Amino acid sequence: MGEKDAKGEGSAKHSEAVKLRRLSDHERTAGGGDGNKHSAKSTKPTEKSDNRRSHKKVKTPKMEPADNHSESVKQEPVDDDFAAKKKGVKRKRIKDEPMEGPSHSTSAPTSKKKNKQHGQEEESGGEAQKKKPKKKTEKTVKKEEGEHSAPKKPKKTKEEIEEARQLKIKKKEEEEQNRWRWWEEEKYEDGVKWKFLEHNGPYFPPEYQPLPDNVNFYYGGKKVKLSVTAEEVALFFAQMLDHEYTTKKVFRENFFKDWRKEMTHEERSLIQNLDKCDFGEIHAMHKAKVEARKNMTKEEKLALKEANQKIVDEYGYCLLDHHKERIGNFKIEPPGLFRGRGEHPKQGMLKKRIQPEDVIINCSKEARVPVPPAGHHWKEIRHDNTVTWLASWTENIQGSIKYIMLNANSKLKGEKDWEKYEVARKLKLCVDDIRNQYHQDLKSKQMGTRQRAVALYFIDKLALRAGNEKEEGETADTVGCCSLRVEHITLHEELEGSKYVVEFDFLGKDSIRYYNKVPVIKKVFKNLNLFMENKQPGDDLFDRLNTNMLNKHLSSLMAGLTAKVFRTYNASITLQQQLKELTNKSDNEAERLLAYNRANRAVAILCNHQRAPPKTFDQSMANLQAKIEARREQLELAKTELKQAKKEAKTKGSSDSKLQTLVERKKAAVKRCEDQLLKMEVQATDREENKQIALGTSKLNYLDPRISVAWCKNMEVQVDKIYNKSQRDKFAWAIDMTEADFVF
DNA sequence: TTCCTGACTTAGCATTGCCCCG
DNA sequence: CGGGGCAATGCTAAGTCAGGAA
Structure with a gap:
């Protein structure tokens, strides 16, 4: 090799x-x-x-949204990607696979509080979801908490803080209990993604509110009252005036062209030159609104938050095979001006408002069909259980389809994710052969x-x-x-x-x-x-x-192999190697985490995951350096004091217990300072190295979470030190099933 | 065989939320 | 006790890949 x-x-x-x-x-x-x-x-x-x-x-x-929406349910052909289609095959896929080594502990349930009632093989068929008792509780708890903490703001007593803490813990446990442990269940037959699906449809953005009379648009210095339609589009542009987008030629031309399409005849014949348009007042109004939102009172903010929560409660969840699942993007994308990335030829085009008449709903036949907004109807109701989306519409910029789908912590997404890593692990077994082959080629x-x-x-x-x-x-x-x-x-x-x-x-x-x-x-x-x-x-x-030929070739070498599997494989294997190389048991926690981040970083660099350096980067780096400096001085001081104390203790005889404790105390102070200093220095290093590298993408999409979980177990690091809440949700399956001896 | 498109993952940036500091 | 700063979350564009039509 x-x-x-x-x-x-x-x-x-x-x-x-x-x-x-x-x-x-x-x-x-x-x-x-x-x-x-x-x-x-x-x-x-x-x-x-x-x-x-x-x-x-x-x-x-292109475009032409192919109006042939039949009520068809696609017939999924039998493909043979991942591990031979299991019709009702037990889902301990890992064990099934010819995994190397003795340590394919993967699917072994971890202990934790749940000792699955299935040794490994049992849990005879059926979709079975025995456990998962109360689902509601979650909400109740949340409410409770809200009522608790909000009204009594004065100052929190110790008990209250403690109470809140307890509540949090309780909530966490509850959540854990309610989690659908789908990874312990059996897989559906081919292509079937669900048996039952019910939801309330997507949430539509609010209607456009016309400008107040004191806010005007001017053309060539003259006040012009625009039609509502044209005005809305004008606002889109006015809102972006601070952005450099609006200075770009392509953006402006595309915008102007599309804007004029929305105008009335009269408007169109009047407004011929974007440079003569004055959006100043509209822009100012928008800025004022943003400002006002920032300055809302606590109560207003709370009210807003509650209103939002209500929307989430109503539209943010669906029922999928008896389990309540979170929807990832339940909101229809609001209209606006298209912002492509890079030198996009379509930047500035008008992204149109989506109506219910544009939206296809997907749910099961038996399910209650979501009610469209008053006076509207859906484009189509479909019952296709071979796909995972709940609703879709065709977007007008590229003519592509947009979907409402589930959150990353859902079964549908999680299962697929797991599968992805299993394919990558399979590649590990034959990658040498494949490399030899292409070297020959x-x-x-x-x-x-x-x-x-x-x-x-x-x-x-x-x-x-x-x-x-x-x-x-x-x-x-x-x-x-x-x-x-x-x-x-x-x-x-x-x-x-x-x-x-x-x-x-x-x-x-x-x-x-x-x-x-x-x-x-x-x-x-x-x-x-x-x-x-x-x-x-x-x-x-x-x-x-082309990619088609390449992938055809790859899939002939290994079932399920495509070009992107290499990215997953190389990313994960790199993480595993780097972790091994960089971490020492003798490190303290900060150092271990630095090592983890460095391993993560190596992957991000490999995959070229970049980010714009944070705007405040230099400043915050300087702040941190200053803090380090301060701490250093403090350390010096503490050291001096320690020396002093020691000297005193010596001269006065070590029998003086008071002096002894003083020495101990000073020692501890020095130690504490050192630790903190080290921690900050490590943090500074980490941040500097991370300046323009984005770790998130690889963590979320390329690194087998089981590698990280196993590392945590081995290094005695809490999982939540490396995964935040939503990451833990997303990787619940891995956190649950992975033992310390997992090897990718 | 090529083209087209549907479905789904991967991506960076914008916005929001939250904690800590003065 | 507000606001600065960063982390978390939200948003949606931009990819990948495969099936089926042309």
């Missing part, structure tokens, strides 16, 4: 590189920046789009095969995304592995002491720049040279390859 190892050290380089990699906001979007970065930049849409692959998809009239006579091999090499080594082709002009110009163009890489026979270096510079998902210099093996390098022969910068690097 040889070069896989490069990854380890690679990641060190990597981390240096990461600084370079991030583009500041304007660089990112403008693709401008300073000269040296030729490729990704100079090639911006304008000049490049012309020579961009001619064979690329050409936009065809690098020498293939078939150009297509060679390209596939090189692409796979990148995907495996660099965790690149697959890179589907995109329609030109519909989205920002971004690429993944298979869609890389010649202009995105530069070959260096030798660079900075390494041979055969490939320099990548392209915009990936969300227009985040990927910049990396990677030494590759000679065969890969030579192949790249070959692929680039006689091509223009705008041509596809892998002209004989």
